Each structure stands twice: as C-alpha cells, then as structure tokens.
Amino acid sequence: MDKLIMYLQYPFVRNALIVGVLIALCSSLFGSTLVLKRFSFIGDGLSHVAFGALAIASILKLTNNMILILPVTVLAAVLLLKTGQNTRIKGDAAIAMVSVGALAFGYLLMNLFSKSANISGDVCTTLFGSTSILTLSDADVWISIILSVVVIALFVYFYNRIFAVTFDEDFSVSAGINAERYNLMIAVVIAVIIVLAMNLVGSLLISALVIFPALSAMRIYRSFLKVTVCSAILSVVSTLAGMIASILYSTPVGSTVVAADVIVFGVCWLIGILKGRKNA
Amino acid sequence: MALLKVSNLCLGYENRKVVENLNFEVLPGDYLCIVGENGSGKTTLIKTLLGIKKPISGEIVRGDGLKANEIGYLPQQTSIQKDFPASVHEVVLSGCQGHLGKRAFYGKEEIELVKKNLQRMGIENLENRCYAELSGGQQQRVLLARALCAAEKMLLLDEPVAGLDPKATAEMYSQIRDLNKSGTTIMMVSHDLEAALMYATHILHIGKHLFFGTREEYLEHLAKDAKEGGAKI
Numbered sequence: 326m327d328k329l330i331m332y333l334q335y336p337f338v339r340n341a342l343i344v345g346v347l348i349a350l351c352s353s354l355f356g357s358t359l360v361l362k363r364f365s366f367i368g369d370g371l372s373h374v375a376f377g378a379l380a381i382a383s384i385l386k387l388t389n390n391m392i393l394i395l396p397v398t399v400l401a402a403v404l405l406l407k408t409g410q411n412t413r414i415k416g417d418a419a420i421a422m423v424s425v426g427a428l429a430f431g432y433l434l435m436n437l438f439s440k441s442a443n444i445s446g447d448v449c450t451t452l453f454g455s456t457s458i459l460t461l462s463d464a465d466v467w468i469s470i471i472l473s474v475v476v477i478a479l480f481v482y483f484y485n486r487i488f489a490v491t492f493d494e495d496f497s498v499s500a501g502i503n504a505e506r507y508n509l510m511i512a513v514v515i516a517v518i519i520v521l522a523m524n525l526v527g528s529l530l531i532s533a534l535v536i537f538p539a540l541s542a543m544r545i546y547r548s549f550l551k552v553t554v555c556s557a558i559l560s561v562v563s564t565l566a567g568m569i570a571s572i573l574y575s576t577p578v579g580s581t582v583v584a585a586d587v588i589v590f591g592v593c594w595l596i597g598i599l600k601g602r603k604n605a
Numbered sequence: 606m607a608l609l610k611v612s613n614l615c616l617g618y619e620n621r622k623v624v625e626n627l628n629f630e631v632l633p634g635d636y637l638c639i640v641g642e643n644g645s646g647k648t649t650l651i652k653t654l655l656g657i658k659k660p661i662s663g664e665i666v667r668g669d670g671l672k673a674n675e676i677g678y679l680p681q682q683t684s685i686q687k688d689f690p691a692s693v694h695e696v697v698l699s700g701c702q703g704h705l706g707k708r709a710f711y712g713k714e715e716i717e718l719v720k721k722n723l724q725r726m727g728i729e730n731l732e733n734r735c736y737a738e739l740s741g742g743q744q745q746r747v748l749l750a751r752a753l754c755a756a757e758k759m760l761l762l763d764e765p766v767a768g769l770d771p772k773a774t775a776e777m778y779s780q781i782r783d784l785n786k787s788g789t790t791i792m793m794v795s796h797d798l799e800a801a802l803m804y805a806t807h808i809l810h811i812g813k814h815l816f817f818g819t820r821e822e823y824l825e826h827l828a829k830d831a832k833e834g835g836a837k838i
Contacts, residue, residue, distance in 0.1 A: 361689055482709045489699040492691055493680060499655040500703035500755050501674030547735035548692035 332572050340466045341458045345568050345582075346561055347473035348522050349534065353560030354480045355514055356539030357552050358491045366417060367405055367512065369532045370424035371519045374401040376528040377427030377434075379451055384438040391468055395520050401427075402516035406508060454527025454579035458568075461524065469521055476514055483507070488549050525564075526579035534560070537586035544590075544597030563589045606668045607632055608759055608790055609654070614663035616649045622661065623649055629809050629817040633669060633758075636782075636791045638805035640798055645812035647794045651763055654792075671759065674703045677752030679762040682744065687737060693747050694732045697723060700754030715754075722750040726780065742773030749780070759790040766797065778804060 332338045359365055378397040382390040405420055436444055450457060461469075480487070489497045490507045497504045515535070522531045538560035542552045567582030607630040614627040623646035631637055641647050652658040654665065655678055677700075700722075701715040723729040726746040731739065736747060745765055752760055765781065766774040782804055785791045795801050801808060808823040810816040816826060 357690075361685060363685070485699070485705065485710065486702060488691070488695065489702045492686065492689060492696065492699060493683065495652075495655075495657060495680050496678055496699075496751070496755075497702060498657045499674065499676065499678040499680075499761075500700070502702055543688075543690050547690045547738065548733075549690055549695050550692075552690045 328573060329569065337459055337461070338572065340461050341578075342565070342568060344461060344466055344469045345458060345525055345564050347469060348518070348525050349538075349560040349564035350557055351473050351476040352518050352522055352531075352534045353538040353556045354477065354553065355511065355518060356535045356537075356556055356560075357542070357549070358487055358511060359515065360536055360539045360543075361491050362511075364511075364515075365532065365536050366420050367402070368515055368519065368535045370405060370420035371398055371402055371516055372523070372528040372531040373424040373431075374398055374427045375519055375523055375531075376451055377431035379523070379528070380431035380434045383447075384434055389464060391465070391520065394523075395517065398516040398520050399513050402512040403509065406512045450527070451523075452527050452529045453577060454523065454525060454530070457524045457527075458578050465524070469524070472517055472521055476517060479510070479514060483510070484553075487511070492549075526582055530579050530583045533583040533586055534564075537583075537590050538563070541586075541590040541593035544593040545600065559589050559593070560586075608635075608667065608669050608671050610666045610668065611654075612664055612666070614653070614665065615661040616646055616653055616658075617661055624811055624815075627663070627811065627815065629807075631759075631790060631792060631807075633790055634785070634788065635807055636785045636805045637793070637807045637809060638801035639792065639794045639809045639811065640796070640801055641811040647811065648763070650811065651761060651794060654761060675756040675758055677754075677756035677760045679745070679748050679752045679760065679765055681763050681767060682748075689737055691736045692732070693723075693728070693734050693736055693739070694719065696736050696747055697750045697754060700751035703755055718754050719750075722753045725753065726750045740773070741769050742776060745769065745773075745777055746780070749784075753784075753789075757789060760784065760792070762791065762793040764794055764796065766795075766800075774800075 333342075359368055375394055375398045378394040379390060381397075382393040385393070387393055401423060405423065432448060435448060486497075486502060486507055489500075489502065490504045494504045494508075497507075518535065519528075519531050522534050526534055538556035539552065541559050542556035546552045546555050563585035564582050567585035568578060570576065570585070571578045571581040609631040611627055611629050615622055615625045616627070617623040623644075627650070629637075639647055639650065649658065653660050655676060656674075697719045698711055698715060701711055701718060704715060705711070720729070723732055726749055728743065728746050728750065731743060731747070736744065739747065749760075749762075749765075752762075762781065766777050769777060778800055781791060781793065785804075793801075793805070802820060802824070805820055807819055808816065810823070816823060818826070
C-alpha cells in the first residue's frame with residue numbers, strides 16, 4: 326500500500342491511471358455493439374493498421390504520432406466497412422488482408438529505417454504497449470481526455486439509435502433511420518478508440534480491451550442497458566486492477582490489464598452458469 | 606383514396622430483373638396477401654415498399670397522408686437476434702425510433718405507447734424478460750408490438766408465421782385478423798396459400814404469372830386455370 330501511495334505521487338503515474346480509465350470506459354461502451362454486430366474482427370484488423378501507421382510515423386519522426394495514426398486508422402475503418410457490404414472481396418477476407426499486410430509492412434519499415442539499436446524492443450513495445458502509457462506527454466494526455474469525452478458523449482447521445490441499428494438494421498431503415506450513417510459512426514469511433522488504446526495495451530492486445538468486458542457482461546445480464554453499464558464497470562475495474570498490479574509487481578502494463586480482463590471473464594462465466602442453474 | 610398505389614414497378618438487381626410490370630393498390634382497411642414461389646421477388650418487393658431498396662423503374666405513390674416511414678414492419682428474424690441481450694421493453698421501445706427526431710432519449714409518450722401495444726398483444730407480463738429467451742410465438746408478438754409502435758395505420762409482415770408451431774401459427778393469424786378488424790391495413794408476405802385465402806381480402810401473386818385482385822377473383826382465376834389445365838400459378 327505504501328508503495329502504491331509513493332507511486333501515486335508521480336504525475337506520470339497519475340496521468341497513466343486517468344488515461345487508462347478513460348480508455349477502458351470508451352472501449353467497453355462500443356464493445357457490445359461490436360460483438361453483437363459480428364464486427365469483432367474489424368477491431369483486430371484496425372489495430373494492425375494502426376501499428377503500420379505508427380511504424381511510418383516513427384520513421385518520419387513526427388513530433389506527435391497521433392497526427393498520422395488517427396486519420397489512417399479512421400480511413401481504414403471506413404474502407405473495411407464499405408468492402409464488407411460489397412461482395413467482391415468478402416468482409417472477413419478483406420479484414421485479414423489489410424491486417425496482415427499492415428503488420429508485415431510496419432515491421433519491414435521499422436527494420437529498414439530505424440536507427441535505434443534495439444529494434445525488437447521497439448517493436449515489442451508497440452505491439453504489447455509495455456511502457457508507452459507511462460511515458461505520455463502532456464499533449465497525449467489532453468488528446469486522450471478530449472477524444473474520450475467525445476466518444477462517451479456520442480455514445481450517450483446516440484445510445485437508443487445504436488441499440489436499434491445493432492438489433493435490427495432493416496427495421497431501423499424502414500422507420501426512416503439512416504443506418505449506414507450509424508454504421509459509419511461506429512466504425513470511426515472504433516478506430517479512434519483503437520488509436521487511444523494503443524498507448525495502454527499495444528496494438529496486438531486492443532481487441533481484448535474492446536470485446537472482453539462486453540462478453541463478460543453478457544454472461545450475467547440479458548438486457549442491453551444492463552450489459553452496457555456492467556461492461557463499463559467491469560472494464561474500468563479490471564483496467565485499474567491490472568495497472569496497479571503492474572506497477573506494484575513491475576509486470577508489463579498491457580498484458581497485465583488483459584490478464585485481468587480474462588480473469589474477470591472467467592468469473593462472470595461461472596456466475597452465468599450458477600445463475601442459469603438457479604433459473605432452470 | 607389508396608394508401609399505396611404501385612404502377613409499372615420493375616424490381617431487381619443491377620442487371621437482373623426479378624419482377625416487371627407490377628401494378629396494385631392498397632386501400633385503407635385492406636388485408637393484402639402477397640404470395641409467390643421462392644425467388645419470385647417477394648423480399649425485394651418488401652424492401653422496395655419500405656424504401657430500403659430503390660426500384661429499377663415505375664413508381665410507388667403514397668396517399669391518404671401516409672408518410673414514408675409510417676409502414677410498421679415485421680421483418681424475419683435475423684441470426685444476430687438469437688443471442689442478443691435485449692429486454693422485451695427495449696425491443697418494443699425501439700419501434701419508436703422514428704419519433705425521436707433530434708432527441709437523444711424517449712419520453713413519457715413513447716413509454717405509454719409501449720405499454721399500450723404490449724397490452725394489445727397480451728404480453729405485458731413479458732416486458733422485463735430477455736427477448737432471445739422467449740418462444741417463437743412470443744417473439745413474433747414482441748416484434749408485432751414494435752411494428753405497431755412505429756405505425757398503426759399500415760403493417761407489412763414478412764412471413765409472420767415462419768418457424769411457429771401450429772398453435773402459435775393460429776394465434777398469430779387471429780391476432781393479425783383482430784388488428785385488421787380494428788382498422789389497421791395489413792400487407793402480409795406468405796408461403797401459406799391456404800391461410801392467405803382464409804384471411805385476406807386481396808391477393809397479389811408475383812412470379813412468372815402476375816395476379817392482383819380480390820380473394821374471390823383469385824379463386825375464380827385458380828378455378829379457370831385448373832379447368833384449362835394450364836400451368837398452375
């Protein structure tokens with residue numbers, strides 16, 4: 326406990342916790358929609374695109390990586406959504422292509438152009454996010470806070486429509502809702518969340534942050550509102566627990582947070598089974 | 606004045622016409638049954654009537670103050686819905702999404718509408734249950750209540766009894782008939798010709814041979830066809 330209080334005196338630890346909690350909240354809100362719409366893989370694909378963009382950004386020595394990564398990932402999200410609807414290349418195949426391609430190019434570029442002595446260490450950091458959450462600049466912190474607030478506000482304002490479009494797109498269109506616009510919004514927001522979450526868990530582990538809390542909440546609750554609230558709480562709690570554990574035991578942040586998510590899923594799964602038995 | 610008047614409608618995909626020269630009209634209080642073989646374009650017709658898809662040519666004129674989003678739709682169930690965590694209340698409330706306008710949340714009016722339509726379908730006791738855990742017949746009633754929240758004047762039902770057992774099927778049909786008697790115009794797509802002939806006032810047959818007319822005219826048409834030994838439609 327003393328150790329924790331000591332660490333909390335450092336501003337970078339406080340920044341990390343604030344940004345971590347915000348990222349956890351944002352990623353869990355859109356998680357249930359992603360899982361239910363069978364879009365989980367889009368999240369995975371986008372995270373690899375973000376890795377590729379990061380490689381380019383670090384070669385170009387941009388002062389702020391986000392300037393490049395954010396637009397590239399958003400663009401990829403829009404393109405993936407569009408190809409999912411046209412059937413020339415099936416949606417899942419397109420995602421696999423883009424995701425593996427971006428990963429390969431990212432690593433290739435990093436190897437060819439990096440002046441750093443420790444390339445595999447750099448790659449490992451971007452893939453698993455070991456320290457970037459602790460080395461955020463003030464600008465990074467503010468960008469994260471502003472984007473998170475926008476994401477949360479969008480979700481709350483469009484909550485009812487997001488539910489409707491997720492549950493039954495055709496019905497929404499028949500009621501005069503422009504479902505395509507909401508699908509686009511969901512894809513763009515997911516791209517933003519992924520870029521944000523890269524700092525916390527690295528690009529390979531982001532999907533976990535998006536889908537685990539939603540899946541855990543779905544084991545226990547059977548209404549959309551309850552699932553949404555529960556997954557937000559689970560996500561924040563497991564991220565905080567993971568971050569604190571990683572500080573106390575000096576484990577890598579990203580994988581500790583995801584490990585906490587997995588443990589929470591296991592617990593929820595058990596609760597779900599016990600609950601099911603009681604009802605039966 | 607017809608609620609819906611369809612003239613010279615041609616439906617299909619980019620380079621393949623599925624239905625041509627479709628003409629029919631729906632008057633207030635009608636019970637129109639749309640029948641036809643698989644692949645004859647029933648689903649395409651529904652999507653066009655609802656504005657989800659654009660026709661290749663021809664026109665659909667709405668009359669009697671019917672707005673584009675005032676047709677309550679009962680779609681076929683999707684695979685997504687089989688494990689979707691949503692309460693009956695949430696599903697029926699989503700029928701009001703067209704009334705939201707710029708608002709973020711539903712108001713008292715919409716909650717009242719949900720209560721009313723749940724009662725009308727006799728499922729107010731299911732309000733807090735999970736939609737995915739209900740029986741097929743109960744799920745269809747929930748979707749019917751949702752359609753009623755969207756529009757009371759006119760309902761468009763896509764295979765409303767698909768996958769239901771005989772008892773639930775009979776209940777569903779009688780519920781639809783009651784709605785029609787209380788003034789709701791019904792358009793129903795169905796495989797079930799027998800039921801169509803039992804309940805409908807008008808029949809639209811699409812496919813190779815087009816037919817539109819009242820139930821009696823359709824029966825005569827069938828009888829004549831049988832006598833001539835021609836291709837049965």
